[in-house]
Amino acid sequence: MKKLISRRSFIKAAIVGTLLLFGKPALATELIEEESSPSNLLLDAATPGETITRDLYEDAIKENLPEGRLRLYRPRMGEKLDVTFRNSKGEYDEEALKAINHLFRCHHHDEETEIDVRTIEFLNAVDKELGKGDNLIHVVSGYRSKKYNDMLRKRMRRRVAKNSLHLYGKAVDIRIPGVATKALRRTALELELGGVGYYPRAGFVHLDSGRVRRW
DSSP states (O other): OOOOBOHHHHHHHHHHHHHHHTTOHHHHHHHHHHHTOTTOOOOOBSSTTOOOOHHHHHHHHHSOOOOEEEEEEETTTTEEEEEEEEOTTSOBOHHHHHHHHHHTSBTTTTBOOOOOHHHHHHHHHHHHHTSSSOOEEEEEEOOOOHHHHHHHHHHHGGGSOTTOGGGGTOEEEEEOTTSOHHHHHHHHHHHTSSEEEEETTTTEEEEESSSSEEO
């Protein structure tokens, strides 16, 4: 009998499945090991306490997925991007990923890095949950160079982490016009795909592909 998994777990399974099948096995292995840790049972399968196995990841990826499309706007740079980075079969478009890397670049030094696909998928999952996946997402901050992060730390002290995941292309700060920051935060937390930071005064939410946590 085929096991049933929740929508949230299906999203996680689909992400790992696409990473495994389409050229990013190191990221997939890292996520599987993290999620399967006895101290981090984050995947909620049909049986309480059961982790989703590699078989379930493979089952999930066999299904057609909602295509990975994002509409992005970088206000600081005045740049927009409407891009489909993954099709419904789980195949990634490398040129589209490069375009995202460019939009997410550190504005201070115009420096790029490879953005973690899991961060992009987290952002896409939030977008899908908040509507039809056609929200215009404002990217407040993407990748940060070390020099820029150090400068922010001097200016803002404890509000900026010394080893921020922004340094590694694993984090993004966003807002969506017309969507309350509280609703954006709640949706991201319910997905449990990574870290979620809440900055109501600044009007944005932080998403990252690190361990599931909140602040």
